Amino acid sequence: MQEVANSTADSKDNFASQVMGQLKQDILTGYFKPGEKLRMARLKERYQVGISPLREALSQLLIEQLVIVENQRGFRVHPISKEEMLDIYETRAYIEALCINLAIERGDDEWEAGILAAAHKMRKFSTLLEKEPHEWERRHQAFHSAIAEGCQSPTLLHVRRSLYEKASRYRNLWLKKNMLDSQIFDANQKEHDSLIDALLNHDAGKARELIREHLLSPSRTLLTTEGFE
Amino acid sequence: MQEVANSTADSKDNFASQVMGQLKQDILTGYFKPGEKLRMARLKERYQVGISPLREALSQLLIEQLVIVENQRGFRVHPISKEEMLDIYETRAYIEALCINLAIERGDDEWEAGILAAAHKMRKFSTLLEKEPHEWERRHQAFHSAIAEGCQSPTLLHVRRSLYEKASRYRNLWLKKNMLDSQIFDANQKEHDSLIDALLNHDAGKARELIREHLLSPSRTLLTTEGFE
DNA sequence: AATTACAATAATGTCGACATTTTACTCTTT
DNA sequence: AAAGAGTAAAATGTCGACATTATTGTAATT
Incomplete structure (x- = not known):
């Protein structure tokens, strides 16, 4: 050992x-x-x-x-199950949408600047995705956190973090198999860009819709993967 | 000791x-x-x-x-603060509204029956409010849980429960002073009735509005109470 | 008289040991 | 050969003890 x-x-x-x-x-x-x-x-x-x-x-x-x-x-x-995974991702999508909704209401210039900064750091690292997936994951998470933190609610952000961690178990089991799928990855990047647009335009409805799709698509992919049940 | x-x-x-x-x-x-x-x-x-x-x-x-x-x-x-209390209650209101929204979408006949049963048990006990506040509190909580459980999401309900417990610290500090205020209590009962109406009519918008008011009014009262800051 | 240094007290954080319960194995019996 | 009982081994849950760290109180010095 x-x-x-x-x-x-x-x-x-x-x-x-x-x-x-x-x-x-x-x-x-x-x-x-x-x-x-x-x-x-x-x-x-x-x-x-x-x-x-x-x-x-x-x-x-x-x-x-x-x-x-x-x-x-x-x-x-804690054992994993298809049901739990779907439930976690679904709940997470709702919480994330809630965070974004509030962030658009409450977010100021500093919030918008923070998003762009985090997005930049994430894009700069996209070429190293395969070499250092762990660091890329960190930056990806930092990007989404920068968005959510605009809600300015410690309690809600605590809930969000807890759900993120639970979901990452499932994501990690998944990443090992799909990490190199660049097609999925490119789609991911496009989703990020669209999301930023919606946020800066204060289009809450569009942002909610985008984040829901962004969060739930991995869980759908994961469903088709072997190793469950 | x-x-x-x-x-x-x-x-x-x-x-x-x-x-x-x-x-x-x-x-x-x-x-x-x-x-x-x-x-x-x-x-x-x-x-x-x-x-x-x-x-x-x-x-x-x-x-x-x-x-x-x-x-x-x-x-x-854990110390308490005005800011944390407001944040917890605010977050709780959003989560509860989310539960109710989903419950109206997903709830079946059994769900509606459970609500009416819990409401009945709560009303039957309303006369004993001053004698056994602890048991009344239990039934009140059971009533709201019966509503929320219609969302059928263990993860979301887990979040809800955690927030409920954190909020109850503040509520308990408050209840000792306002327990006997029957005017507030009567208003509370009316709010429950309106909420049930909205739920059975599947009026999600109305239900969300009512639950928000129902949850946030205690925190506003609590703000005027001494003992903070 | 106030402040700092020092000593004594008290409380915490960690470890090894002991008793209890579970698990695995063997031997007997049908 | 399969099933069950009994025994041995292993793992858990709890406690008391020890070393380390913080706190309090006292005395000495400026």
């Missing part, structure tokens, strides 16, 4: 927080498979901490529904 | 889960005040468990943002 580099560790946080982040990544990226049993001995070895911080980290992921617990039978990675 | 009765303890769950529920109640009801320090010795005494389950329970509430943690300085109850 290989250990994991502790590069992103925040030395100000306690072990539990650090392990929580690493464990979350390992689940989201698929290192730990859906439904897989999380044995303490193995986790101890991987993250190099004792049982107490591990249980704390797992408890936190429990609330986010990334792991499940059966009494006296330890923890497992 | 008094101990707390362990009546609702699910013997199937581990200590951490049980303590989590009790601690959540104690925070929501205001037994532990906003910003108050949660010393381990005191919690140990109150819930009669060791440190490990306590830390697990606190870790779970951490994600739900009901407690905060400062490294090496223990846990505190």
Whole structure:
């Protein structure tokens, strides 16, 4: 069992927080498979901490529904299902549309500038998509976050982030197979451009429609992929 | 320091889960005040468990943002603020409106029947409002849940529940002062009746408007109450 | 008298150990 | 050979103890 580099560790946080982040990544990226049993001995070895911080980290992921617990039978990675995926993506589309609606109402010049800046950083990286998919994913997410943050509601953005993380499990399982499909990717880029246009024109109805399509198309593609049920 | 009765303890769950529920109640009801320090010795005494389950329970509430943690300085109850309250209520109004919108689209006869049943149980209890406010609160919540559950989306309902719990902290601080204001209460009852009408008529626009008013009026009243800032 | 340095107290974060429960395996019986 | 009981092994859940860090109180110095 290989250990994991502790590069992103925040030395100000306690072990539990650090392990929580690493464990979350390992689940989201698929290192730990859906439904897989999380044995303490193995986790101890991987993250190099004792049982107490591990249980704390797992408890936190429990609330986010990334792991499940059966009494006296330890923890497992939350299983995936077609139904849950559709439900998450659907809900996420509604929440994202809500964020955008409010952002168009409330957003100021700084908001618009932030969107264009994030879009630029994303486009600049599009040629490196295949080389560093992780960084591209980060910039893609930053772009959409820049849009949503215009709603200026911490509570709503917290909900949004939680749904994003849950969805990324499914997306990561999908990306591995469809990462190199440049046709899908180009369509994606065009959708981004249309979305920016709608936002700058304060066309809320159009923006809602675009973001819904943008978010839901991956879930439809994912449905046709093998490995479910 | 008094101990707390362990009546609702699910013997199937581990200590951490049980303590989590009790601690959540104690925070929501205001037994532990906003910003108050949660010393381990005191919690140990109150819930009669060791440190490990306590830390697990606190870790779970951490994600739900009901407690905060400062490294090496223990846990505190999440502080309250006027801004956060308004943000939570506002977000909650949007989410609830979304649930209702979907419920009207998707709801069937069973959904309508469930609403009427819950409304009946709530009305039957209205005379006991002052005697058993806790049970009335439960039925009121059950009524609104019956409506929202028509959206048939576990993910969206999970979000809704989380926001409801955060809001109830503020509501509980408020209820103690306004519980006996029968004028407000009567208006509340009328709002429920209008809402049911709109739902059964599948009038989504009207229902959205009503639920928004129903949810936001407490937060406006709460704003005029002392004890903030 | 106020401020800083220092010491004592208290509280937190982590680990290993123990008891309990679950799981796996073997041996017996039909 | 298959099924079931009994036993051995492994994993979990909880607790107390220890080291580290923060807080409080006191004394000394300017």
